[in-house]
Amino acid sequence: MPGGSSRFAVAIHVLTLLARAGGDAPVKSDRVAASVNTNPVVIRRILCALAAAELVTSQSGAAGGSRLARRPERITLRDVYRAIEGGDAFRLHRRRPDRRCVVGANIEGVLGGVLDETNAAVERALARTTIADIVTRLQPCAPPARASARAATRAKG
Amino acid sequence: MPGGSSRFAVAIHVLTLLARAGGDAPVKSDRVAASVNTNPVVIRRILCALAAAELVTSQSGAAGGSRLARRPERITLRDVYRAIEGGDAFRLHRRRPDRRCVVGANIEGVLGGVLDETNAAVERALARTTIADIVTRLQPCAPPARASARAATRAKG
DNA sequence: CGTATTTGTAACTATAATAGTTACGAATGC
DNA sequence: GCATTCGTAACTATTATAGTTACAAATACG
Numbered sequence: 001m002p003g004g005s006s007r008f009a010v011a012i013h014v015l016t017l018l019a020r021a022g023g024d025a026p027v028k029s030d031r032v033a034a035s036v037n038t039n040p041v042v043i044r045r046i047l048c049a050l051a052a053a054e055l056v057t058s059q060s061g062a063a064g065g066s067r068l069a070r071r072p073e074r075i076t077l078r079d080v081y082r083a084i085e086g087g088d089a090f091r092l093h094r095r096r097p098d099r100r101c102v103v104g105a106n107i108e109g110v111l112g113g114v115l116d117e118t119n120a121a122v123e124r125a126l127a128r129t130t131i132a133d134i135v136t137r138l139q140p141c142a143p144p145a146r147a148s149a150r151a152a153t154r155a156k157g
Numbered sequence: 158m159p160g161g162s163s164r165f166a167v168a169i170h171v172l173t174l175l176a177r178a179g180g181d182a183p184v185k186s187d188r189v190a191a192s193v194n195t196n197p198v199v200i201r202r203i204l205c206a207l208a209a210a211e212l213v214t215s216q217s218g219a220a221g222g223s224r225l226a227r228r229p230e231r232i233t234l235r236d237v238y239r240a241i242e243g244g245d246a247f248r249l250h251r252r253r254p255d256r257r258c259v260v261g262a263n264i265e266g267v268l269g270g271v272l273d274e275t276n277a278a279v280e281r282a283l284a285r286t287t288i289a290d291i292v293t294r295l296q297p298c299a300p301p302a303r304a305s306a307r308a309a310t311r312a313k314g
Numbered sequence: 315c316g317t318a319t320t321t322g323t324a325a326c327t328a329t330a331a332t333a334g335t336t337a338c339g340a341a342t343g344c
Numbered sequence: 345g346c347a348t349t350c351g352t353a354a355c356t357a358t359t360a361t362a363g364t365t366a367c368a369a370a371t372a373c374g
Contacts, residue, residue, distance in 0.1 A: 004161040005329095005361060006251045013254065013264050020260065028320070035258040036250070039363050060321040062372025077271065083338070089246050091278075093193070094163045094359095097170065101192040102296055103177065105171050110294045114234065114286055121282035122246075125275045137267045139259055139315065161360095162332060185349070196334050202351065217350040218342025251329095251362070320370085327364075334357070341350075 004089075010036055011046050012077065013083045014140070015131045018056060019072035026058075026065025046084070053083030072132035078123045080131075089122055090115040161246075165195055168203050168241045169234065172288045173295070175213060176229035183215075183222025203241070210240030229289035235280045237288075246279055249270040 013036050021027045030046065033040040047066050050056045055075055058066040068075065081087060092111060097104030170193050178184045186204065190197040198281060204223050207213045212232055215223040225232065238244060254261030 004243045004246070004248050006248050007361085008247065008262075009249045009268055011270060013260060016260050016264060030320085035255050035261045037252045037254050040320095041323085041364070042362065044320095045362095048322070052195050058321065059371075060319090060369070062317095062319045063372055064320045064322090064370080075243065077158070088162075091163050092166045093170070097194050098192050103170060103173050104192045104194070106295045107166075107173060107291075110291055111169060113294075114283075114291075118282045121278045122275060125278035126228060126271075129271055132263075134267055134310070135270075137270075138263045149173055164332085185371045187349090197350095198335070199333065201352085202333095205351070215350065216342075217340070217348085219346095220343055221349045223350090236343080293353085315374105316366100317372105317374090319372085322369085323367090324345085325364100326353090329362075330360085332357100334358080335355080337352100337354085339351090339353105342348085344348105 011080050016134050017067045019131050019135050023067050024069045028065040049083050053128050073130055075131045077126040077129045081126050173291050175225045176288050176292050180224050183224045185222040187251050206240050216249050230287050232288045234283040234286045238283050
């Protein structure tokens with residue numbers, strides 16, 4: 001499945017930035033884009049998906065931007081995965097197999113079951129990590145904005 | 158990660174066909190391609206990866222074709238996954254994040270750890286199903302060649 | 315109010331991965 | 345030797361993802 005997207009990784013990056021901003025001021029897509037090293041529209045598209053899943057809220061206008069809709073402890077990577085990928089990591093055949101063949105006629109159904117189970121395992125694994133965990137693991141020495149305004153300013157981006 | 162490949166699904170399809178052939182006669186890539194509904198070269202490329210992982214053996218020439226290198230009970234979907242995808246379902250950023258930002262500088266490392274764990278969960282889940290299981294689930298009423306030559310002939314393809 | 319700013323989204327291009335195709339040398343059974 | 349089949353290279357086609365430009369709608373603030 002490589003060849004897949006980097007959206008999941010980017011979405012986690014985005015949420016981590018918002019978590020570190022502490023929810024006091026909304027973060028602009030331009031600022032996020034700079035950290036991720038991509039175009040602001042790409043970021044806004046991802047923020048849009050995250051907003052649909054009620055993980056963030058966004059606001060247009062002069063003092064606009066995005067912030068977390070919940071505390072980072074309450075956002076798991078499973079939530080992000082579902083918001084971004086719709087919960088499907090594996091793909092079936094591109095073209096329909098030959099239905100006159102017993103294997104071709106039934107393999108999609110059988111595989112569907114197996115891949116559903118696999119996906120459930122993925123989700124269980126992802127559910128064990130939260131955005132707060134990611135923030136913590138980032139760098140023990142560089143605390144987020146809330147904890148130390150000076151350190152956060154030095155390390156911002 | 159959708160947008161990924163269908164090779165994993167096709168590889169399982171291929172191995173299932175070989176398992177049902179029972180290992181008596183080698184199966185030709187043309188015959189497999191017909192069941193999968195694709196080009197024989199696509200199948201041969203996948204067979205090549207499966208041969209490198211020692212899951213099948215192939216033979217050139219007049220009476221050539223491919224057959225399983227082990228009994229289907231001893232080939233797990235994890236083996237197939239590793240042979241085909243190299244064991245990486247998730248992808249990181251496309252372009253390098255901004256290293257001047259604490260998040261950008263460290264997110265790849267942190268995510269790498271999380272995704273490794275996730276991948277391990279995928280593999281554990283896939284290890285629980287074998288090609289023999291797939292064959293069994295295909296259709297209780299249409300047994301493979303070994304069990305009933307007549308039924309297999311009728312249902313072949 | 316009017317202006318500056320920022321989101322949301324459409325429309326397009328670019329890049330890259332995957333699949334499909336043609337072709338042919340090498341291997342092999344008959 | 346000859347027909348057949350694999351392995352593989354080289355190419356095209358298709359699709360997904362990312363990147364870009366542009367602009368209407370929302371909103372803060374003077």
